[in-house]
């Protein structure tokens with residue numbers, strides 16, 4: 498191809514819908530291998546296997562109160578006028594077992610969480626009893642009938658043996674950790690975190706520790722992306738930036754594919770003279786899936802497959818880079834991990850104020866959700882241009898504004914994609 502026609506080719510792009518793009522990238526997402534991690538390290542990981550209850554829970558009848566285990570039959574007809582006296586014949590702290598059988602007319606002092614004697618069918622709390630002693634024996638006095646089952650947690654109340662506790666694909670957080678600990682799953686089968694290489698491109702980029710220079714900016718996308726990768730369940734690896742040179746870029750990306758499960762680049766995907774990623778994905782060694790999406794920001798979002806692995810060439814503009822990740826990279830990482838919900842959760846809200854920008858592409862506008870009088874409102878950020886960085890931090894959702902010639906008015910219903918880690 499001549500230099501001129503190559504350049505023309507760069508301009509000629511077929512835009513596909515977001516959904517079509519997502520389907521294309523997801524079709525190549527391979528399930529990650531399983532690894533076993535100690536339970537305390539499992540937070541945020543995704544279960545790789547179903548976990549079933551090896552025993553019922555609770556596995557013994559448990560007292561729900563500090564008090565006395567009794568046989569409820571002993572209290573039939575009991576009133577304040579005709580109280581019942583029971584002899585206290587045992588004391589059962591938590592973790593201990595009853596030491597005598599409870600015959601009619603007796604009770605056992607018992608603590609919350611201790612095993613209820615087999616013969617007892619109720620626990621009466623201390624506050625409902627009066628204690629006394631007679632001829633060296635301890636007694637309690639009850640002034641009302643106690644219903645069978647009172648304050649006794651039956652075996653298997655929460656789960657029966659063999660019940661499915663957690664299905665594979667479940668992201669592990671406090672509740673899941675609690676359940677796994679309860680059942681002694683001290684090593685947890687989880688999906689290996691996809692190792693994600695992150696490259697920035699662009700000769701204007703300074704390191705975050707470098708002093709400012711005229712015409713140059715610090716590299717923020719790399720660190721933003723690393724955070725997004727981690728949040729999505731991947732393991733980010735920040736690699737040395739790629740200068741605007743196609744041959745070097747090709748080599749570096751090639752090397753990265755040998756070492757990592759997925760490669761993300763930011764910048765250099767548009768039609769500029771130094772937009773090398775746009776050229777790189779057109780090379781023979783990669784299969785380009787798309788290089789234009791009917792969305793804004795991030796219309797230049799590009800995806801390719803190399804050696805069965807994904808290459809995402811995201812825009813350099815921070816807003817577009819952020820959205821490109823959330824719509825295309827997050828679901829792929831999620832699918833690799835086997836999560837039950839790889840996409841951002843979608844809600845409906847009322848648009849909080851008019852959004853008048855018109856566009857023939859769907860917009861994913863950074864916004865803020867607010868609940869008022871039981872209604873959910875979504876407020877678009879004041880500055881939402883692709884090049885704007887500052888309002889990403891103030892957003893907890895992406896407001897989906899469909900293509901329209903008049904914009905969307907306040908009060909109209911819109912879909913919102915809820916961002917993770919939202920405040």
Ligand SMILES: Nc1nc2c(c(=O)[nH]1)N[C@H]1C(S)=C(S)[C@@H](COP(=O)(O)OP(=O)(O)OC[C@H]3O[C@@H](n4cnc5c(N)ncnc54)[C@H](O)[C@@H]3O)O[C@H]1N2
Pocket residue numbers: 697698699701702714715716717718719763764765766767768769772794795796797811812813814815817883884
């Ligand atoms: N003639 C046209 N020009 C542009 C078009 C177009 O269709 N025709 N598209 C515009 C759109 S839309 C976008 S989005 C950008 C995409 O640009 P690139 O993806 O090629 O990114 P760069 O050119 O490398 O940089 C754009 C912008 O972002 C800054 N940047 C880049 N990397 C980083 C980083 N790691 N951290 C922070 N900021 C970064 C860079 O300095 C530029 O300001 O193209 C439009 N142009």
Ligand code: MOO
Pocket residue numbers: 792793794795796797798812814816817883
């Ligand atoms: O890719 Mo650009 O962000 O469409 O605005």
Ligand SMILES: [Mg+2]
Pocket residue numbers: 764765766767768769772813
């Ligand atoms: Mg560019």
